[in-house]
Amino acid sequence: MNKHNSHSYHGIPGWIYAVASIGGLLVILPLAAMVAKVNWAQFIPLVTSESARTALGLSLRTATASTLLCIVLGVPLALVLARGAFRGQRLLRALVLLPLVLPPVVGGIALLYTFGRQGLLGKSLELAGIQIAFSTTAVVLAQTFVALPFLVVSLEGALRSAGHRYEAVAATLGARPTTVLRRVTLPLVLPGLASGAVLSFARSLGEFGATLTFAGSLEGVTRTLPLEIYLQRETDADAAVALSLVLVAVAMAVVGLSYGRRRSRQGAAL
Amino acid sequence: MIPHLKRNLVALLVAGGLASALTGCGAPAGISSSAGSSSSTGSSSSTGTSSSTGSQLDGPITVFAAASLKAPFTHLAHEFEAKNPGTKVTLSFAGSSDLATQIIQGAPADVFASADTKNMSKLVDAKLLDGAPRNFASNVLEIAVPPGNPASISSFADLAKPGVKVVVCAPQVPCGSAAAAVEKSTGTTLKPVSEESSVTDVLGKVISGEADGGLVYVTDVEANGGKVQGIPFPEASKAVNTYPIAAVGNSKNKALAAAFIALVTGETGQKVLSDAGFGAP
Amino acid sequence: MSFTFKAALSARKFDMSVSLADAETVAVLGPNGAGKSTLLGMIAGLLRPDSGTAVLGERRLFDLDGGTHPWRPPHLRGTALLAQDSLLFPHLDALDNVAFGPRSTGASRKAAREAARHWLAEVDASAFADRKPSQLSGGQAQRVAVARALAAEPELLLLDEPMAALDIHAAPMLRRVLKRVLRGRKAIIVTHDVLDAYMLADRVIVVENGRIVEEGPTRRILERPRSPFAAGLAGLNLVSGTITGEGITTPDGQVFAGQHDPAWLPQPGQAGVAAFPPSSISVFLGDVHGSPRNSFAVTITELEPHGDQIRVRADTGQHTLSADITPAASADLGLVPGMEVRFVVKAALVSVYPA
Numbered sequence: 001m002n003k004h005n006s007h008s009y010h011g012i013p014g015w016i017y018a019v020a021s022i023g024g025l026l027v028i029l030p031l032a033a034m035v036a037k038v039n040w041a042q043f044i045p046l047v048t049s050e051s052a053r054t055a056l057g058l059s060l061r062t063a064t065a066s067t068l069l070c071i072v073l074g075v076p077l078a079l080v081l082a083r084g085a086f087r088g089q090r091l092l093r094a095l096v097l098l099p100l101v102l103p104p105v106v107g108g109i110a111l112l113y114t115f116g117r118q119g120l121l122g123k124s125l126e127l128a129g130i131q132i133a134f135s136t137t138a139v140v141l142a143q144t145f146v147a148l149p150f151l152v153v154s155l156e157g158a159l160r161s162a163g164h165r166y167e168a169v170a171a172t173l174g175a176r177p178t179t180v181l182r183r184v185t186l187p188l189v190l191p192g193l194a195s196g197a198v199l200s201f202a203r204s205l206g207e208f209g210a211t212l213t214f215a216g217s218l219e220g221v222t223r224t225l226p227l228e229i230y231l232q233r234e235t236d237a238d239a240a241v242a243l244s245l246v247l248v249a250v251a252m253a254v255v256g257l258s259y260g261r262r263r264s265r266q267g268a269a270l
Numbered sequence: 271m272i273p274h275l276k277r278n279l280v281a282l283l284v285a286g287g288l289a290s291a292l293t294g295c296g297a298p299a300g301i302s303s304s305a306g307s308s309s310s311t312g313s314s315s316s317t318g319t320s321s322s323t324g325s326q327l328d329g330p331i332t333v334f335a336a337a338s339l340k341a342p343f344t345h346l347a348h349e350f351e352a353k354n355p356g357t358k359v360t361l362s363f364a365g366s367s368d369l370a371t372q373i374i375q376g377a378p379a380d381v382f383a384s385a386d387t388k389n390m391s392k393l394v395d396a397k398l399l400d401g402a403p404r405n406f407a408s409n410v411l412e413i414a415v416p417p418g419n420p421a422s423i424s425s426f427a428d429l430a431k432p433g434v435k436v437v438v439c440a441p442q443v444p445c446g447s448a449a450a451a452v453e454k455s456t457g458t459t460l461k462p463v464s465e466e467s468s469v470t471d472v473l474g475k476v477i478s479g480e481a482d483g484g485l486v487y488v489t490d491v492e493a494n495g496g497k498v499q500g501i502p503f504p505e506a507s508k509a510v511n512t513y514p515i516a517a518v519g520n521s522k523n524k525a526l527a528a529a530f531i532a533l534v535t536g537e538t539g540q541k542v543l544s545d546a547g548f549g550a551p
Numbered sequence: 552m553s554f555t556f557k558a559a560l561s562a563r564k565f566d567m568s569v570s571l572a573d574a575e576t577v578a579v580l581g582p583n584g585a586g587k588s589t590l591l592g593m594i595a596g597l598l599r600p601d602s603g604t605a606v607l608g609e610r611r612l613f614d615l616d617g618g619t620h621p622w623r624p625p626h627l628r629g630t631a632l633l634a635q636d637s638l639l640f641p642h643l644d645a646l647d648n649v650a651f652g653p654r655s656t657g658a659s660r661k662a663a664r665e666a667a668r669h670w671l672a673e674v675d676a677s678a679f680a681d682r683k684p685s686q687l688s689g690g691q692a693q694r695v696a697v698a699r700a701l702a703a704e705p706e707l708l709l710l711d712e713p714m715a716a717l718d719i720h721a722a723p724m725l726r727r728v729l730k731r732v733l734r735g736r737k738a739i740i741v742t743h744d745v746l747d748a749y750m751l752a753d754r755v756i757v758v759e760n761g762r763i764v765e766e767g768p769t770r771r772i773l774e775r776p777r778s779p780f781a782a783g784l785a786g787l788n789l790v791s792g793t794i795t796g797e798g799i800t801t802p803d804g805q806v807f808a809g810q811h812d813p814a815w816l817p818q819p820g821q822a823g824v825a826a827f828p829p830s831s832i833s834v835f836l837g838d839v840h841g842s843p844r845n846s847f848a849v850t851i852t853e854l855e856p857h858g859d860q861i862r863v864r865a866d867t868g869q870h871t872l873s874a875d876i877t878p879a880a881s882a883d884l885g886l887v888p889g890m891e892v893r894f895v896v897k898a899a900l901v902s903v904y905p906a
Contacts, residue, residue, distance in 0.1 A: 134481075165634070171624070217466055234467065
């Protein structure tokens with residue numbers, strides 16, 4: 001693919017490269033600066049300390065749970081948005097996508113007034129014996145809140161570009177809507193679903209503001225890796241930098257996975 | 271889509287990078303004159319200097335102050351500008367450790383007022399101060415409960431009762447270490463549902479009614495009058511937080527910085543601080 | 552009638568009524584946007600008309616004129632749809648694509664695959680059973696798609712221009728396959744190709760602007776077209792007017808003399824058409840001696856190759872007529888667009904019949 005590209009005319013003005021490299025540096029330089037600050041002698045003990053391992057474990061568990069929740073809730077939502085036709089559809093889309101542009105702390109406050117003890121649903125939940133505040137469930141809810149739009153956007157795009165002609169044919173062949181969904185629609189948009197899930201996972205992993213506001217911060221229960229980094233920063237800068245690097249590595253692995261998938265898919269298409 | 275994640279990461283990275291720079295600078299400074307040693311100078315010299323504000327003072331200064339000082343310092347800055355026409359006080363409030371980091375990284379501060387001696391000593395170690403810090407106020411913990419006190423908390427020991435949801439600061443931050451000190455001296459072990467990274471986060475959980483009680487400073491309860499109820503407890507005296515103030519070495523307006531410090535440590539300042547709930551240094 | 556359909560959809564200016572006998576294949580012809588695909592969509596249940604009723608065998612497909620408005624969803628209609636693109640599910644191999652219908656209607660995996668093998672063999676595609684759609688050529692994929700549609704055992708097969716996307720080599724083979732499998736089946740085939748109508752259909756429906764303009768046995772429609780579209784498909788010149796003793800007279804007074812078709816017993820004064828093939832026209836420069844009856848001054852608008860002939864399109868002022876002459880004749884006459892010539896039509900080759 002690259003070989004092909006280097007032979008064909010690309011039409012990019014030279015100065016674009018200059019501006020593009022400034023843009024690239026803006027992202028890469030801070031990462032490099034952080035790597036340069038890592039106390040390598042202490043790196044292993046710092047990132048394997050009990051609190052760090054606990055936080056990383058909690059982050060991975062909660063991000064996995066929220067990704068699953070995003071899939072369970074996001075797939076129907078994306079289907080309804082992409083295929084449904086009803087009054088208020090555009091409004092619904094706008095609202096569902098809101099967390100993308102909302103400061104996470106605002107999301108945290110909103111969740112607090114919904115699922116908190118005094119919240120809209122919290123009161124009833126409390127009566128039913130379910131307490132969400134300060135629990136790992138709260139972390140998962142906060143992460144799902146911020147990550148759901150990533151899955152919905154990604155999947156809705158895939159659904160729209162796949163069109164609904166395959167589904168129409170499947171229906172005329174005698175397949176019930178549920179069968180069409182299971183055997184045609186979902187397999188067709190699987191790549192979109194996968195990259196949406198990866199993005200949701202990455203977003204969940206990085207979630208900070210809503211968690212801090214809504215779930216609190218307690219080791220092993222609600223203190224995910226970003227919260228641990230934020231706290232370590234107060235006293236132990238070395239630990240904060242080391243843990244940041246761990247988070248960067250995990251995020252890069254996740255994003256790389258998604259990018260690699262996309263490239264190999266394009267390759268197959270060619 | 272990824273930028274969202276990336277932005278968070280970068281924010282963390284930048285913060286982390288700054289924080290790490292701090293230790294790099296701090297290490298070579300050999301003299302570790304702890305802020306504790308300078309604490310005795312605080313109040314004794316303060317009364318005399320408050321009247322020395324001459325009419326020739328003018329120009330701008332920037333004061334970096336701990337977030338808990340927001341109300342009294344805003345008040346004092348107005349007073350200072352009124353008393354000294356031609357002056358302009360710019361205030362910057364944040365967590366003491368953030369402010370200390372910023373000053374070490376070269377932020378243009380003329381005066382630094384910290385909520386604890388630990389962060390002030392970072393600047394002492396880095397030799398960034400002009401003269402020794404002076405303690406100008408103190409603060410003690412108080413139990414904050416939501417209006418109506420739903421869990422009927424009346425003492426520190428009540429916080430340890432089963433079923434009571436308590437939120438405290440994490441031990442890594444000043445309000446948390448104070449809470450830990452109280453726990454230690456009283457032999458009471460709290461089982462908090464959350465250890466927050468700032469007083470604001472503790473207050474947020476109490477105000478919203480999520481928590482039955484939280485440990486914050488007296489001044490935080492004062493500042494949030496009405497939204498939370500304060501319950502003083504005698505054991506708080508085991509962990510008194512001292513607030514030092516100092517002029518920053520590369521200040522461009524040393525006279526103005528000195529005058530502002532004099533105002534804070536002088537009678538007027540002490541009155542305003544005391545009204546806001548602060549104790550004597 | 553084992554299939555009756557009547558529906559209107561005002562948003563698409565659609566209003567048609569179609570019926571099929573058992574084992575009948577009907578070709579739907581018409582220009583783009585005439586409503587052909589709309590018709591199939593409504594029958595398949597993919598598009599809802601404003602009003603109308605449709606019954607397929609025992610099944611009431613919809614009845615929007617009554618009170619309860621029953622509407623049978625696509626998967627319960629028994630009307631498999633085959634489109635221009637094969638639309639094979641890209642994640643399934645050919646065999647599982649064909650097995651999709653039986654599987655969806657409750658057959659076991661084994662039974663469904665058995666049926667799939669049978670239908671793949673029917674369309675001469677057994678060799679591709681294990682291939683993914685991306686590994687099939689257009690013609691192969693379309694044959695698999697035919698097998699897939701048939702495996703669903705539809706009561707009515709809907710074919711929407713199944714040959715349109717195929718190259719000229721692949722189309723004949725699919726046409727042969729379709730001819731074989733459509734025998735004894737109810738099917739509606741939308742097509743642009745007159746050959747499909749001849750080979751596959753018992754009856755032709757010509758639609759224009761959402762309405763049926765002409766319908767009848769394929770042979771009759773293509774030999775005696777009444778609509779310009781059908782005439783174009785059949786490659787005939789068509790002129791409409793009023794039937795007179797000689798032939799027909801167009802509204803502007805031109806007379807086309809011809810043979811009245813005795814089968815239709817045209818009455819003078821009745822609206823009629825005159826149809827004649829391009830080969831029935833001779834082209835002359837200047838005046839024609841001997842005063843043949845059908846002689847018209849025309850202006851050449853276009854010259855284009857047509858098989859081994861040259862097709863001369865010319866304008867009479869009222870009609871556009873096409874004449875086919877040999878390249879040598881064209882060169883001798885020095886024909887170029889814009890030139891004024893005379894078209895002489897042999898009256899013996901002009902068929903006149905009622906419109």
